[in-house]
Amino acid sequence: MYKVSEEESGKCLIATELIHAGTKLFSFDPSYYQEEKTYQTIQVGLDRHYLAESFLVLLNHSCDPNLIVNTEKGLVYTEKDIYPGEELNYFYPTTEWDMARHFVCHCNSAKCIKHVKGAWWLPLNVLSSYHLNKHIVDLIIKNMNNPDLLQGS
Structure with missing residues (x-):
């Protein structure tokens, strides 16, 4: 279904066959966590x-x-069909509020946000086009209800 590949940007997963939208790829146990972000x-x-x-x-x-x-x-699944040769990827701000390590994005998508820092750094009109996890939605609401917590204030 997919394989590990070594690209110029590092290791990644590449589809080896058509993977249909809605396919469950991985599971993990979110009850195993640490407080420190890395x-x-x-x-x-x-x-x-x-x-x-x-x-x-x-x-x-x-x-x-x-x-x-x-x-x-604790699930990772496909949002759309993935064709052979395509990299498996997700939008980091759907899980990350303020990332431990910010970076410049080179995805070349028309939707590219250029600097990936986490959901806290993005306007709502950008975030609203993605499937956000509950903790990200909760943090958005918390920040909207407390102007002192808003980024840049």
Whole structure:
């Protein structure tokens, strides 16, 4: 279904056959978490970060993702059909509020946000086009209800 590939940007997962939308690819247990965020963790709650293991650590970012990471259910599934040769990826701000390590995006998508820092750094009109995890929605609401917490204030 997919294989590990070494690209110029590092290791990633590449589809080896057609993977249909809605296909479950991985599961993980979000109840195993740490409080410290790192560049290798996936945020699964307000102060909870799952240390990505196995294939999860190979999922790179894209502003036009083909995967959804559902942190409540501990599932990774395809958002759309993925064709052979395509990289498996997801939109990091759907799980990350303020990332441990920011980076410049080179996905070349028309939807590219250019600088990947986490959901806190993005306007709502951008975030609203993605499947956001519950903890990200909760943090957006918390920040909207407390202007002192809003980014840039």
